[in-house]
Amino acid sequence: MTTEFELIEKLSTSFSSPEGLSIGIGDDAAVLDPGRFDLVTVDTLVEGVHFRRDLSDPVDVGWKSLAANLSDIAAMGGGPGVFFLSLALPTPVDVAWLEGLWTGMNEVAEALVPDSFDVSVGGGDMTTTGGPIVISVTLLGEASPAGPVLRRNAVPGDRIVVMDELGRAAAGLDVLCADDIDAEQYPGVVDAYRRPRPQIRAGGLLGLYGVPSAMIDISDGLLQDLGHLLEASKVGAQIDAFQLPIDSELTALEEAGLGEVEDWLLGGGEDYCLLMTVPPARMPKLWDMANQYDWSVHDVGEIRAPEEGLQVIGLDGELLDEEITGYTHFEDS
Amino acid sequence: MTTEFELIEKLSTSFSSPEGLSIGIGDDAAVLDPGRFDLVTVDTLVEGVHFRRDLSDPVDVGWKSLAANLSDIAAMGGGPGVFFLSLALPTPVDVAWLEGLWTGMNEVAEALVPDSFDVSVGGGDMTTTGGPIVISVTLLGEASPAGPVLRRNAVPGDRIVVMDELGRAAAGLDVLCADDIDAEQYPGVVDAYRRPRPQIRAGGLLGLYGVPSAMIDISDGLLQDLGHLLEASKVGAQIDAFQLPIDSELTALEEAGLGEVEDWLLGGGEDYCLLMTVPPARMPKLWDMANQYDWSVHDVGEIRAPEEGLQVIGLDGELLDEEITGYTHFEDS
Numbered sequence: 001m002t003t004e005f006e007l008i009e010k011l012s013t014s015f016s017s018p019e020g021l022s023i024g025i026g027d028d029a030a031v032l033d034p035g036r037f038d039l040v041t042v043d044t045l046v047e048g049v050h051f052r053r054d055l056s057d058p059v060d061v062g063w064k065s066l067a068a069n070l071s072d073i074a075a076m077g078g079g080p081g082v083f084f085l086s087l088a089l090p091t092p093v094d095v096a097w098l099e100g101l102w103t104g105m106n107e108v109a110e111a112l113v114p115d116s117f118d119v120s121v122g123g124g125d126m127t128t129t130g131g132p133i134v135i136s137v138t139l140l141g142e143a144s145p146a147g148p149v150l151r152r153n154a155v156p157g158d159r160i161v162v163m164d165e166l167g168r169a170a171a172g173l174d175v176l177c178a179d180d181i182d183a184e185q186y187p188g189v190v191d192a193y194r195r196p197r198p199q200i201r202a203g204g205l206l207g208l209y210g211v212p213s214a215m216i217d218i219s220d221g222l223l224q225d226l227g228h229l230l231e232a233s234k235v236g237a238q239i240d241a242f243q244l245p246i247d248s249e250l251t252a253l254e255e256a257g258l259g260e261v262e263d264w265l266l267g268g269g270e271d272y273c274l275l276m277t278v279p280p281a282r283m284p285k286l287w288d289m290a291n292q293y294d295w296s297v298h299d300v301g302e303i304r305a306p307e308e309g310l311q312v313i314g315l316d317g318e319l320l321d322e323e324i325t326g327y328t329h330f331e332d333s
Numbered sequence: 334m335t336t337e338f339e340l341i342e343k344l345s346t347s348f349s350s351p352e353g354l355s356i357g358i359g360d361d362a363a364v365l366d367p368g369r370f371d372l373v374t375v376d377t378l379v380e381g382v383h384f385r386r387d388l389s390d391p392v393d394v395g396w397k398s399l400a401a402n403l404s405d406i407a408a409m410g411g412g413p414g415v416f417f418l419s420l421a422l423p424t425p426v427d428v429a430w431l432e433g434l435w436t437g438m439n440e441v442a443e444a445l446v447p448d449s450f451d452v453s454v455g456g457g458d459m460t461t462t463g464g465p466i467v468i469s470v471t472l473l474g475e476a477s478p479a480g481p482v483l484r485r486n487a488v489p490g491d492r493i494v495v496m497d498e499l500g501r502a503a504a505g506l507d508v509l510c511a512d513d514i515d516a517e518q519y520p521g522v523v524d525a526y527r528r529p530r531p532q533i534r535a536g537g538l539l540g541l542y543g544v545p546s547a548m549i550d551i552s553d554g555l556l557q558d559l560g561h562l563l564e565a566s567k568v569g570a571q572i573d574a575f576q577l578p579i580d581s582e583l584t585a586l587e588e589a590g591l592g593e594v595e596d597w598l599l600g601g602g603e604d605y606c607l608l609m610t611v612p613p614a615r616m617p618k619l620w621d622m623a624n625q626y627d628w629s630v631h632d633v634g635e636i637r638a639p640e641e642g643l644q645v646i647g648l649d650g651e652l653l654d655e656e657i658t659g660y661t662h663f664e665d666s
Contacts (some may be wrong), residue, residue: 005561023483026565028408028549029374029474031481041362042471044419044458075361086377086419086469125377131464136419138375138471141362148364150356216361228338232359 018120039141041072047132062104071198071272073141077149077207085124144207151232168192170268198272212276236308351453372474374405380465395437404531406474410482410540418457477540484565501525503601531605545609569641
């Protein structure tokens with residue numbers, strides 16, 4: 001039998017001592033260094049909804065659970081700091097699975113967070129549940145000295161820029177769920193699903209240099225997340241989907257009959273790519289940075305007046321007349 | 334059908350605009366006013382473990398979910414601020430239940446938080462689940478200018494003081510679960526279970542005046558939570574259980590055969606009473622404050638040298654030789 005307190009002790013020793021805290025795990029609340037953190041984001045992963053234990057090992061799940069939060073801080077143009085972990089765990093608690101989860105959280109921080117920031121655990125809560133595993137992470141971060149990059153400041157004329165390749169995580173999930181596809185032939189998209197790589201360093205640098213007018217991370221799909229940005233900024237947009245880069249595995253999977261490249265690109269979530277709007281005058285700075293840091297950035301459209309709504313030109317160059325779609329998580333009675 | 338985004342919009346309009354934030358719900362992360370908050374606590378409630386929908390209505394559950402966090406901040410001697418809410422909800426989402434939950438969160442803040450602090454929602458995440466409801470709240474707070482009150486600074490000779498009456502919430506749960514007890518005859522303990530009343534104002538004032546050397550809230554039971562404080566402070570203690578106040582409903586319930594008063598007092602959790610250690614020289618200040626603010630405080634023991642361990646004198650005046658017990662939430666294989 002492992003008590004809650006022994007598990008919290010294990011949690012504490014599974015991570016390095018966090019910076020930015022004077023009191024971490026082991027009191028009624030954590031005590032932050034004054035003035036250090038000014039960004040807060042919360043993301044929750046539920047077994048059976050956001051991950052399946054037969055498709056992802058615990059290290060993958062840990063990676064993804066922290067990656068989703070790191071991506072939010074990157075999308076504010078800030079840098080990540082201390083996180084707080086809430087876990088609801090079925091009994092008997094699978095301690096090995098739990099330790100894998102923490103390994104994955106350490107691995108994603110090690111792999112993606114630049115040395116100038118320190119991501120570690122500052123506290124949390126663990127409880128049992130009669131249902132699926134629920135992992136909720138609250139991550140604190142620091143906005144850049146130039147201030148946070150919000151969703152609300154895009155204006156007509158701004159270019160719409162996407163970083164990295166979209167649709168890979170959604171295609172990877174489709175591969176893993178398909179009976180007649182050999183997942184080993186599509187390692188890129190499967191890895192994109194299991195271990196998404198949000199651009200933490202790029203987000204922080206873009207915020208530091210004040211390049212984007214607005215930014216969001218693509219967690220629910222390009223069109224849906226762009227929709228949030230447009231709504232917040234009260235503007236319209238045209239997207240030229242044919243300007244999006246296409247992973248060769250997506251093309252191969254479309255040929256294999258698994259789905260449509262265009263659907264993955266426009267509607268697939270969980271890639272955690274950055275979507276930003278950039279005033280034309282700052283585009284040269286963006287290209288300079290992309291060259292310097294070897295970023296994959298793609299100018300895929302333009303912010304328009306609000307009355308123009310969202311116009312999407314498809315991969316075939318024709319205007320799509322579909323409604324904006326993406327993942328919608330809820331249905332009620 | 335209600336989308337996740339419509340639910341978040343409902344969440345946003347169900348609470349007042351939070352103080353201490355420049356950007357709340359509606360961006361990738363919330364943006365805090367610089368330097369405002371330095372305390373962070375996380376508490377998670379799982380349906381079937383921490384609440385049952387047949388024993389508590391949604392307003393009760395909302396009350397309790399925020400009360401647990403408010404209690405943690407009070408136990409640091411601080412004041413509460415903005416909170417972040419993570420919800421995993423079965424489909425179809427019961428929107429009326431959800432609105433009840435938010436009502437309860439508003440009600441507990443209204444009832445227990447002094448006007449000098451402002452508790453409201455700053456963000457969160459909502460998702461579906463195939464299992465029970467999971468509610469995770471991350472609450473930020475402000476330590477007093479005198480600094481946070483930790484668990485680790487009790488020293489031998491300090492008095493051990495409990496505020497309010499213990500064991501009521503546990504007895505209330507036993508009443509609700511018993512087939513042969515009329516819950517309406519025990520409204521005090523049932524209410525204590527459904528709507529615990531942590532001493533938010535008292536915690537803040539005790540922190541402000543630097544009265545306790547150490548403090549913790551009693552969420553898992555007196556002996557277990559005292560055990561955490563003793564461990565953190567590396568000291569022993571003697572508790573005189575016969576000095577604890579006893580709610581008359583507990584006595585009546587023992588007479589009715591439902592359980593033992595001593596067990597409820599020493600082991601019952603979820604009362605969220607404050608347990609503090611106070612240097613003898615500061616006891617007069619504590620009594621003054623208790624008189625001024627009409628607090629129910631009880632001197633129930635003394636901090637001792639570590640080698641003395643924890644000695645408990647029972648209600649009959651005899652030394653108990655039991656091991657320290659309380660709620661232990663975990664079992665593993």
